[in-house]
Amino acid sequence: MEESFTLTLLIIITVFAGISSQVLGEFFKIPSIVFLLIFGVLLGRDGLGILQPELLGVGLEVLVALAVAIILFEGGLNLELKQLDKVSGSLRNLVTIGTLITFIFGGMAAHWLAEFPWEIAFLYASLVVVTGPTVVGPLLKQVAVDKRVATLLEGEGVLIDPVGAILAVVVLDTILNSSAYSLEIVTGLLFRLGIGAIIGGVSGWLLGSFQKNANFVPEELKNLVVLAGVWGTFGLSQMIISESGLMATVTAGIVVRASGIPEERLLLRFKGQLTVLCVSVLFILLAADLSIDSIFALGWGSVFTVLVLMFLVRPLSILICTWNSDLNWRQKTFLAWIAPRGIVSASVASLFSILLTQNGINGGDSIKGLVFLTIMMTVFAQGLSAGAVANLLKIKSSYAGGAVIVGCNQLGRLIGRIYQNQGESVVLIDTDKDACEKAKQDNLPVFESSGLDPEVMEQAGITSVGTLVALTNNGDVNLMIAQRAIEEFAPPKVLAVFPKQNDNNVKANKQKINQPFINELPVKTWNQYLQDGLFRLGKTVIRGKGDAIDFQQVHIQALIASGEMLPLLVRRNGKLDIIQANEEWKLGDEIIYLLHDPRPQLLKRLSGVSASSRLNLEKLPKVEEIPLSVNIKQA
Incomplete structure (x- = not known):
């Protein structure tokens, strides 16, 4: 009975701290992740010790998986294909070439500067190729920038998440199975993406058809049907091949949005509220489980690694990926500056830390610490300065007449x-x-x-x-x-x-x-x-x-x-x-x-x-x- 009450109290405090962080973010007009990190660390094991996520056991892994599925589905649901078409070339390059650039140079920086072994260095790089749609979205609502720039950042954040997560899983499999060849790594990545896209596409079409034709079902119940469908899609894809579920949920969201369902705004509002709750709970729990000592133990080399990602790797990626686009230098500069990491990096890093430790491989706490250091530095530096940078570059939404x-x-x-x-x-x-x-x-x-x-x-x-x-x-x-x-x-x-x-x-x-x-x-x-x-x-x-x-x-x-x-x-x-x-x-x-x-x-x-x-x-x-x-x- 006492253990049950402890877990109940854990969830209550987590939800209260998470929603409070969202309210404070809205009040101060800064990304809520700033307060989520502060409250999580403050209430966690290296703070007041009130929150102990380890009490959840494997339940934390289940919670992370289901919450990330909702977050990525909502991201796909919010993508506007007609807007994406205007920046499709640059977006395609960022998701493919940009991922490769960040993976290679991020891994090199982590090895040479943070002194990580090559395997752990590239595992870290695979975790930080993603940008955070849960950070970028609210940021762009507060800082109204040029429409194409906003569309490109939002599209990148949503589409690169499953690619990065699957890439990280493939790299982890390679570390755990040292006999794997490079060809197996590439085919494993493409196979998971393909299977996930197919399952997500079919599921999205079925959900869209149900929403349009099941007139006997009230709107409130239809939203819950979609929620069940999202988790069902994720579970089915994971059963067929591990870690393909993230791609499936993103694809399902895109297809549902494209199907033009009636009362779409109600579904968007419902999924948006669920996403805020999921992000709030996850970030508080993951930050509470973070060891501050492990971050300080990384040394200055890790700080320099993140700085290289921010000031060299990201600008290089934007320069190459937008080379043939008609974006001007001001727009490209803003894109080069805004790349905050978010919940997907944090959640996958936390799971990998557990898996590495279970398999007797050193570096679990270090890689989790470096990923959270990356989240903190990018969110605080880029998130808090986005408005000033947009003003300086003069790329805020121009006056639209008529x-x-x-x-x-x-x-x-x-x-x-x-x-x-x-x-x-x-x-x-x-x-x-x-x-x-x-x-x-x-x-x-x-x-x-x-x-x-x-x-x-x-x-x-x-x-x-x-x-x-x-x-x-x-x-x-x-x-x-x-x-x-x-x-x-x-x-x-x-x-x-x-x-x-x-x-x-x-x-x-x-x-x-x-x-x-x-x-x-x-x-x-x-x-x-x-x-x-x-x-x-x-x-x-x-x-x-x-x-x-x-x-x-x-x-x-x-x-x-x-x-x-x-x-x-x-x-x-x-x-x-x-x-x-x-x-x-x-x-x-x-x-x-x-x-x-x-x-x-x-x-x-x-x-x-x-x-x-x-x-x-x-x-x-x-x-x-x-x-x-x-x-x-x-x-």
Whole structure:
């Protein structure tokens, strides 16, 4: 009974420490693995001694295997094949040539600098050829870099994991079976990859077909069916040939994603949550089992080994693998710097340490210590500096202009015509045939379809525009469209008109959805104003300093609060963008707005403002040119 309680307490503390690390990572905007390593070591055998992973026995190996299977499946599930196609040549080279370069030169560095025997040196090199998708993914969410660079890093992290893990197993088999030939090593690697890919492909197709056709099964149960299928795929592949299961799970994830299953976002969310839990638990347990003395015993030679990997081997690999690509030197430099190691390296190294010791081969603790040293140095150095390096190299996602507007009502068409008139790209989407016809008459590009259709969204160019705005008359539908867009495409700016009662849910889920123009926009009311011609369209420039700007803000906000003014767009630093609710305007901002003008008295009420340049509407069909343009009187 006491032993059972001890194990229960072990799991509880592990989960609590792991999730706390994830929360701290989100709060401080740094990779959570930093806190996972700190908490794991602090609570482990060389720290407070609270966590003792060895009590799990062989259960730790089982836990590692099943958790890694989920992690790699989720990685494959998140890969976007259409995006990968844009960097396919470089990605192929990184997974093949890049692996070989890291394996050879990493092994040489470990032998000559860390003074490892050749066999152990190359076993270490095989463990660190992989980059960590569980580190790279969150890192790229925090540091928005060029899309091709992000795609290449994510693709490399997912696809190279099974290759590296299988390579490490083949090298270990060679060490344990000294009579193995080089040909056997190569054929063993290719055979495992091939068998895993075939089994994973078939399994992914079956899972995808089940998801699409088993309508009698509720969505929540379908997600659990996929989980069972992933573990079943892993187990079957492992039974046929050892260590082929990792390739099978990655392939299954890629095929399931490519099959276009319904409610894909629910599966992605479910698997994402499972992956966070698996990564949290594994890293805490593996770090807790780490001997700090074994790391210090490695000496400075091991530090130099990792530095060679970071500053010589990785840049050489990127240089060769991207030689014929159209990536510029800034993008290549960032790729050369970002290669943090993660959970696959740690888990496989921990298992190998046990196997080497069981077979009477020295070096188990040393190789585990050097792998964790590599993880620590790469994560701390590269993970914490990624944002600064991206800024220095100027490869952060550049401003994406234009908009996708869901809703071909009067307001949506007006904004579309203003965008078009200002030389910006714009596309409208609506299911209303008559509204779409009116948009076509205004020479606006339009898709007669649902904004919930990801294929239509992609055809509309959501991956390349700066803003998605949902302006239909149904606030709940608008919110649903915005949520789906974030999950599927993550555009830079997502706006939606939705009821106030949903605002807390949006904030609680940390979804980056804001209200356009003003809070709780009465879409139907303003559409009616536009239809009846009870409006004036104009622009003003924010001028003045200090109190003068504040006065302008107060004056404009008073008109907005009265329901007489609707701010639409702002041009700031030459960039046109849709205004979001409660946005603070800055000196030099050019505000394009609508005025509800049912009475002549409105102009008298605005008599305290001077006229300014007016908006050129010559190219805006069916919108009369209005001479009104206000420049709020300076205080």
